[in-house]
Amino acid sequence: MAEEIKVDLELNLKGLLCPLPMVRVSQNIKNVPVGGIIKATATDPGSLADIPSWAKSTGNEILKSERIGPEIIFYIKRIK
Amino acid sequence: MTVDKQTEEKLIALLKQKINRQLLYYLDICARCAICRDACHQYVATKDVHYLPAYRAELIRRIYKKYFTRTGRIIPSLYEGKEITDDLLDELYKVTYACTGCRRCMFYCPFSIDTTWVLSVAKTILIAAGKGSPILTELADAAIEKGKNIDLFKGIMLDILKDTERKLQEKVGDPKATIPVEKEDSNLLYVALSGEHTILPAAIIFHQAKENWTLSLFEASNYGYFLGDTAKAKTIAQRIVDEAKRLKVKEVVVTECGHAHRVFKFFYESWAKEKYPFQVSSILEIIHRYLKEGRINLNSKYIKEPVTYHDPCQIGRNYGVFAEPRDIISQVSADFREMNPQREKNWCCGAGGGVVAQPDLDEFRIKTGELKVKQIRQTGAKIVVSPCENCRLQIETLNEKYNLGIRISSIMDLVAYSLLIPREQS
Numbered sequence: 001m002a003e004e005i006k007v008d009l010e011l012n013l014k015g016l017l018c019p020l021p022m023v024r025v026s027q028n029i030k031n032v033p034v035g036g037i038i039k040a041t042a043t044d045p046g047s048l049a050d051i052p053s054w055a056k057s058t059g060n061e062i063l064k065s066e067r068i069g070p071e072i073i074f075y076i077k078r079i080k
Numbered sequence: 081m082t083v084d085k086q087t088e089e090k091l092i093a094l095l096k097q098k099i100n101r102q103l104l105y106y107l108d109i110c111a112r113c114a115i116c117r118d119a120c121h122q123y124v125a126t127k128d129v130h131y132l133p134a135y136r137a138e139l140i141r142r143i144y145k146k147y148f149t150r151t152g153r154i155i156p157s158l159y160e161g162k163e164i165t166d167d168l169l170d171e172l173y174k175v176t177y178a179c180t181g182c183r184r185c186m187f188y189c190p191f192s193i194d195t196t197w198v199l200s201v202a203k204t205i206l207i208a209a210g211k212g213s214p215i216l217t218e219l220a221d222a223a224i225e226k227g228k229n230i231d232l233f234k235g236i237m238l239d240i241l242k243d244t245e246r247k248l249q250e251k252v253g254d255p256k257a258t259i260p261v262e263k264e265d266s267n268l269l270y271v272a273l274s275g276e277h278t279i280l281p282a283a284i285i286f287h288q289a290k291e292n293w294t295l296s297l298f299e300a301s302n303y304g305y306f307l308g309d310t311a312k313a314k315t316i317a318q319r320i321v322d323e324a325k326r327l328k329v330k331e332v333v334v335t336e337c338g339h340a341h342r343v344f345k346f347f348y349e350s351w352a353k354e355k356y357p358f359q360v361s362s363i364l365e366i367i368h369r370y371l372k373e374g375r376i377n378l379n380s381k382y383i384k385e386p387v388t389y390h391d392p393c394q395i396g397r398n399y400g401v402f403a404e405p406r407d408i409i410s411q412v413s414a415d416f417r418e419m420n421p422q423r424e425k426n427w428c429c430g431a432g433g434g435v436v437a438q439p440d441l442d443e444f445r446i447k448t449g450e451l452k453v454k455q456i457r458q459t460g461a462k463i464v465v466s467p468c469e470n471c472r473l474q475i476e477t478l479n480e481k482y483n484l485g486i487r488i489s490s491i492m493d494l495v496a497y498s499l500l501i502p503r504e505q506s
């Protein structure tokens with residue numbers, strides 16, 4: 001359940017096209033402490049593969065992702 | 081601060097590998113005439129010497145002089161030799177990753193010095209020193225990671241495509257219209273960008289032209305190329321080359337993305353030391369071909385508002401496609417207006433070369449987009465068309481920041497819309 005995840009920072013990435021959703025997440029991950037969580041809401045369908053790939057290659061973690069209508073919501077945990 | 085001995089030796093060895101006739105020619109021949117000064121939109125907008133094309137190359141020249149000339153080794157200060165220090169690398173970073181790779185400086189240089197080529201050497205040095213652009217590295221690595229795990233994402237991607245397919249069927253009025261993926265023996269493999277906006281218009285055009293096509297699972301953009309890391313750039317492009325070979329397609333068609341098209345057209349074969357068993361084309365060339373063959377017919381002059389065209393550097397000056405987009409636009413536009421200057425002399429939008437993806441250059445790209453803003457204003461156009469995603473993203477930013485009051489369109493959108501007009505009106 002989304003309510004169970006304590007979010008440190010919310011990012012509105014709606015309307016942004018590739019690569020900007022990844023760029024904004026990358027920029028903002030530095031703004032949460034290690035262990036902190038970003039909730040990012042995107043509308044670019046490409047981000048469904050892009051954001052998890054970014055997380056894997058940078059050593060961060062996607063706790064959960066969900067699609068609600070046109071919105072794609074990621075809970076990203078800063079690991080390092 | 082001087083870099084440690086080991087790093088210094090590594091960087092010198094790397095530069096030594098890069099020294100060839102082309103580099104020596106560029107380093108030797110520059111007459112310091114400063115003609116390139118007025119050719120670079122970044123220098124013109126900022127008047128900062130760092131952005132003078134000849135100065136950017138000068139930093140590499142100084143390193144070369146210090147380590148590879150006798151005089152430079154003995155009295156570096158007299159012969160402008162510079163040893164590799166952290167400050168020098170930081171300065172090199174600033175001038176290198178800000179360059180949009182537009183090559184307008186080369187067009188005007190009396191000796192055709194290709195500053196971007198010299199800066200590709202700078203990028204190699206920066207990466208080896210651990211000072212490559214962090215964000216471009218992350219984007220390149222994410223693309224490689226996606227390639228490794230494509231089976232993991234395929235289900236989601238196909239699921240999303242179903243939505244796009246439904247929209248296609250609705251738009252073209254054909255419940256059997258499809259967006260094929262991994263279809264063997266297709267005539268062409270279309271390589272889109274991440275997201276629907278480059279898939280749907282292309283699918284409409286292919287449907288109307290009755291093309292035997294298939295959509296690539298991968299996006300065209302290549303941040304390894306912007307980063308200047310050939311190994312990563314090759315790995316990213318190879319995902320598509322392998323897919324094209326596996327599906328035995330005759331032609332790989334790259335969407336409206338300047339750098340991606342250039343990577344496939346000009347670089348990949350030499351990086352991989354192989355010849356493609358297929359042809360590479362830009363979607364612009366395909367649309368133009370369909371029009372010539374009568375496979376699609378456009379709704380003549382349906383756009384009444386004034387339209388102008390921005391030549392993306394990688395499609396215009398650096399590839400030579402000027403006529404096709406103008407031909408297409410002139411068919412649908414009743415009032416087409418050229419920018420001044422245009423074609424080979426067109427000003428860069430200000431965000432190529434990966435600049436649009438580097439947040440620390442956001443303000444810089446808005447400032448250095450001034451010349452483009454002036455050009456657009458002079459035309460009085462209400463619609464700006466450009467067949468490059470990168471340019472469109474930048475022009476959208478300029479539209480917002482400078483209140484241009486324009487709309488921005490791709491060529492594909494103009495064409496797809498034109499093809500749909502009779503049906504939508506009926």
Ligand code: SF4
Pocket residue numbers: 109110111112113114115116117133134188189190191192193
């Ligand atoms: S125009 Fe060419 S020769 Fe003249 S300063 Fe610039 S790079 Fe050097």
Ligand code: SF4
Pocket residue numbers: 119120121122131132133136178179180181182183184185186195196428
């Ligand atoms: S390639 Fe373009 S941005 Fe880079 S130095 Fe030359 S004119 Fe300036």
